[in-house]
Structures are given as structure tokens and as C-alpha cells.
Amino acid sequence: MPRHLHPRDFAHDAPAVAHALIGATMLVDSVGGIIVETEAYDRTEPASHCHPGPTPRNKVMFGPPGHAYVYRSYGMHWCLNFVCRENGHGAGVLIRAIEPTHGLDRMRERRGLQDERLLCAGPGRLGQALGITLEHYGLRLDKPPFEVWAAPASITPVQVLTGPRIGISKAVDLPWRFGLAGSRFLSRRFG
Numbered sequence: 397m398p399r400h401l402h403p404r405d406f407a408h409d410a411p412a413v414a415h416a417l418i419g420a421t422m423l424v425d426s427v428g429g430i431i432v433e434t435e436a437y438d439r440t441e442p443a444s445h446c447h448p449g450p451t452p453r454n455k456v457m458f459g460p461p462g463h464a465y466v467y468r469s470y471g472m473h474w475c476l477n478f479v480c481r482e483n484g485h486g487a488g489v490l491i492r493a494i495e496p497t498h499g500l501d502r503m504r505e506r507r508g509l510q511d512e513r514l515l516c517a518g519p520g521r522l523g524q525a526l527g528i529t530l531e532h533y534g535l536r537l538d539k540p541p542f543e544v545w546a547a548p549a550s551i552t553p554v555q556v557l558t559g560p561r562i563g564i565s566k567a568v569d570l571p572w573r574f575g576l577a578g579s580r581f582l583s584r585r586f587g
Contacts, residue, residue, distance in 0.1 A: 398421065398545035398546055398547070399545060399546045400543065400545055400546075401462075401537065401544040401545065401546055402462065402538055403461050403462025403463075403538060404461075404462070405462070406478055406479065406480040407461045407462075407481065408480060409436075409480070409481060409487065410436035410437055410438045410481065410487040410488060410489055410572070411436040411438075411572050411574075413436070413478065413489050414434040414435060414436035414489040414574045415434075415556055415558075415574050417431045417434050417478070417489060417491075417574075418431060418432065418433075418434065418547075418554055418556045418575065419431065419432075419554035419576060420544060420546055420547050421497070421543075421545045421547075422491065422494060422542070422543070423498055423542070423543040423544075424526045424528065424532070424542055425499075425541040426498060426543075427498055427499030427502050427503060428494060428496070428497070428499065428543075429494040429495045429497035429498060429516065430494055430497060430547075430576075431493075431494050431576075432493050432494060432495050432575060432576040432579040432581045433491075433492035433494075433573070433575045433576070433581075433582050434489050434490060434491060434492055434573070435492055435561045435562070435572055435573045435574070436487075436488075436489055436490075436572040436574075437487060437488050437489070437490065437572070438481075438486070438487040439485065439487060441566070441567040442567055443565075443566045443567040444486070444487070445457065445465075445467065445488075446486030446487065446488070449486075450486070453467065454486070456479060456533060456534045457477075457479050457487065457488050458483075458484055458485070458486045459479065459483060459534075461479050461480045461481060461482070461483075462480075462536060462537050462538060463479045463534055464477070464478065464532050464533060464535045464542065465479050465533065465534075466528060466529070466530055466532050466533040468530075469519065469520060470520075472520070473519065473523055473524070474523035474524070474528040474530070474532075475490060475519040475520065475523055476490075476491045476519070476522065476523055476526070477489060477490050477491065478537060478544075491519065491522060492518065492519050492562075492573070492582075492583050493518060493519075493522060493575075493581055493582055493583045494516045494581065495516075495576075495579060495581040496512050496515045496516050496581075500512060500515070503515045503516070503525040503526070506527060507521065507525050513580055513581060517581055517582065517583045518583040521583075554576055554577075555576070555577035555578070556574050556575065556576065556577065557574065557575045557576075557586040557587075558571045558572075558573065558574055558575075558586075559571055559573045559586045559587065560572075560573060561573045562583070562584060
């Protein structure tokens with residue numbers, strides 16, 4: 397039986413958490429699947445929302461680990477991040493893609509398409525498919541509506557790919573994008 401993740405599981409640096417989440421399962425109100433792609437962000441690098449310090453938008457990322465940081469991207473997509481590190485540091489992991497396994501009918505309805513490969517391949521698509529809104533901002537990841545389980549022993553260790561993050565213009569050289577090798581549900585290929 398997979399182990400539910402606790403806030404202490406997120407109390408590490410962002411790249412380590414982003415890597416460890418590959419193969420884990422995430423559900424929001426019983427809808428979700430296997431995490432296949434993540435990106436790490438830390439206040440020490442300029443691509444992070446935490447880089448300028450605490451603001452009303454990012455304040456949850458300076459709080460305890462194991463909470464949801466939700467923000468709107470390009471004024472139209474809700475994106476989901478998991479807060480990590482210790483209190484006050486400012487770091488998180490963007491959930492970029494999942495392999496849908498639970499609640500596919502609800503995801504298809506929310507996204508208005510049938511192709512399961514495209515339901516959650518990208519942070520905006522994922523947010524829409526899972527019904528992520530600003531109401532999820534600051535919620536604990538170990539309490540409803542969230543459920544996050546470690547990758548089951550039957551698939552660990554998973555083979556994880558690394559590469560540069562996508563869609564940023566600063567700190568592009570950091571290899572802080574992580575993906576499940578061989579997954580057809582990634583938002584974009586590695587390499």
C-alpha cells in the first residue's frame with residue numbers, strides 16, 4: 397500500500413522534492429493520477445516567484461512545507477505548486493504533468509476533450525483538468541481535497557529524466573525539470 401506523504405516529506409530543497417515526486421500519485425477531490433513531470437523553483441534563483449521576497453501573491457511559499465501554492469499564469473490558467481523547504485525559505489515544485497488515472501470523465505468534461513494524453517500534459521491543462529482554483533491556495537497537501545502518495549514500491553526506483561525548465565527566460569541553465577522516462581504524458585520531450 398502506498399504511503400501518504402506528510403508535510404515533513406516536502407521539507408527538503410526544491411530539486412530533491414521535484415525529483416522524489418516523479419511516480420507519486422496526486423488526487424484533488426478524487427481526480428488525478430501519477431506525477432510524471434515537475435519543475436523546481438527556489439528563492440535563490442531569479443525565475444522563482446519567491447526571488448523578490450514575500451508578497452501577497454507568494455506568501456504561502458514562505459510558510460511551512462506541504463501546502464499548495466496556486467497562481468494564475470498568463471491571466472487564464474491556474475497552476476499548482478507544492479511548497480517545500482523549511483519555514484521562511486521560499487521554494488516550491490510546479491506540478492507540470494500527470495498521467496491521468498482517477499476521474500477521467502470529470503477531467504474530460506472540464507477540459508472538453510477526450511484524448512487522455514492531453515488532459516494533464518502541462519501545468520495549465522493539469523490545473524483545468526483537476527479543477528484547481530484560488531480556493532486551493534494555502535491548503536495542506538495531506539488533507540482533503542488533496543491526497544498525495546509516494547510512488548508504490550512496485551515502480552520505485554523510477555527512472556527520472558532531468559533537463560532545463562520550460563517557458564522561463566531567467567536561470568534557464570538550471571537542470572530543474574524532472575520527468576518520468578518513457579512517459580507519453582509529459583508536456584514536452586526531454587533533450
